[in-house]
Amino acid sequence: MKISTRRLDKTTIFDVSGDIDFANSSEVRRSVLREIQEAHTPRLLLNLRQVRYIDSSGVASLVEGLKASRDLGSRFILIGLSASAREVLQLSHLLKVFEIYENEEQAMAS
Amino acid sequence: MLTLYSSPRLLSVVRGTVERLTEYLGFPITEARSITRAVDEALTNIVRHSYRNLPGQPITMCFRRARRRRQCEEGKSGLEILLYDRGPAVDPSKFRGRRLEEIRPGGLGLYFIRQAMDIVEFSRNSATNRLRLVKYLARPTQRCVSEKTL
Numbered sequence: 001m002k003i004s005t006r007r008l009d010k011t012t013i014f015d016v017s018g019d020i021d022f023a024n025s026s027e028v029r030r031s032v033l034r035e036i037q038e039a040h041t042p043r044l045l046l047n048l049r050q051v052r053y054i055d056s057s058g059v060a061s062l063v064e065g066l067k068a069s070r071d072l073g074s075r076f077i078l079i080g081l082s083a084s085a086r087e088v089l090q091l092s093h094l095l096k097v098f099e100i101y102e103n104e105e106q107a108m109a110s
Numbered sequence: 111m112l113t114l115y116s117s118p119r120l121l122s123v124v125r126g127t128v129e130r131l132t133e134y135l136g137f138p139i140t141e142a143r144s145i146t147r148a149v150d151e152a153l154t155n156i157v158r159h160s161y162r163n164l165p166g167q168p169i170t171m172c173f174r175r176a177r178r179r180r181q182c183e184e185g186k187s188g189l190e191i192l193l194y195d196r197g198p199a200v201d202p203s204k205f206r207g208r209r210l211e212e213i214r215p216g217g218l219g220l221y222f223i224r225q226a227m228d229i230v231e232f233s234r235n236s237a238t239n240r241l242r243l244v245k246y247l248a249r250p251t252q253r254c255v256s257e258k259t260l
Contacts, residue, residue: 019125022154023118053125055150056218084143091225092218 001051003031011108012041017050020058029061036068036076044069045107049080054088066098075099077107116157116167116195124171125150128191131173135189136247141226145189145245148226151219152193152241160197160239170194176244188228188246195239200232 001018012035020028035041044065048054054062062078069076077099081089089095101107112127114120128149132142153169161167176190224230229244 019122021118021121021125021150022158023121053147053150055121055147055154056222057154059218087140087143088147088222091222 001027003028005031005035008108010041011043011045012039013045013047013104015047015050019053019055020051020061021053021055022057025055025057025061028058029064032061032065032076033068036065036072036074040072041074043075043077045077045079045104047079047104048082048085051085052082054085059088059092059094062098063094077101077110079104079107112171112173114169114171115165116161116163116169117165118154118157121150121153121157124153132189132245135175135187137189137245138248141245141248144222144226145243148223148243148245149191149193151222152243155219156193156195156197156239156241160195160200162197168196176246178246188244191243193241193243196237197239199234200239 001016001020001024004015006013006015014031014035016028018024032044032046035044046062046065066076079101080103081100086095089098099110101110112124114124125146129142129146132145133139137145149171156169157163170193172192172194174190174192176188178188223243227243227245229242231242233240233242
């Protein structure tokens with residue numbers, strides 16, 4: 001799994017590729033929480049277009065990111081969900097909890 | 111049968127194997143993904159909880175075709191997966207998973223396993239934990255239903 005970071009105006013975009021599982025979900029969690037809690041990014045986009053698989057520890061990392069962003073009044077947005085990622089969020093009853101957009105343009109315009 | 115050692119890095123290898131096996135056996139793609147997810151979560155639980163993240167501990171996986179025993183569903187096959195580890199005994203009360211009402215991280219793995227599989231059985235014998243997962247191929251059971259109706 002790889003995470004690269006871009007910054008546009010007041011938005012930080014994480015482009016994630018590969019599978020998010022128990023072997024690496026802590027890295028996603030650390031990156032997201034650092035950006036929210038230390039960099040105080042007002043809007044964080046997690047681009048999951050290149051992520052084929054997310055396990056329960058990956059979902060837990062996303063939930064932690066969401067909670068941290070809510071606590072600090074920032075926005076935590078998921079974009080480009082694969083069928084598998086969408087399934088796992090639906091299964092967890094979290095699909096409507098997250099702010100989700102098809103692509104970066106829609107998220108930036110929101 | 112597949113013998114491997116507890117390491118999070120092996121999870122992706124097993125996922126690839128299970129996904130191809132389930133597709134080969136004829137499971138629809140969504141079910142192939144959910145079975146793969148269940149096996150992945152079960153292995154993660156062994157690495158994380160049974161072996162407490164200690165690397166190099168043995169895990170044995172057996173795959174075989176499953177057949178229903180009920181007469182009206184004779185011939186309906188599926189996949190049976192057995193996972194063995196030699197970690198400490200698991201408290202069965204912790205083998206339930208959690209409810210989803212509360213939005214919080216953690217505890218989803220068991221829920222995913224139970225959602226995906228038709229049978230989830232845990233047992234322990236001679237210092238070995240065994241998790242049995244079974245998923246049947248879904249086929250129309252109209253004949254079975256109509257026989258009962260008549």
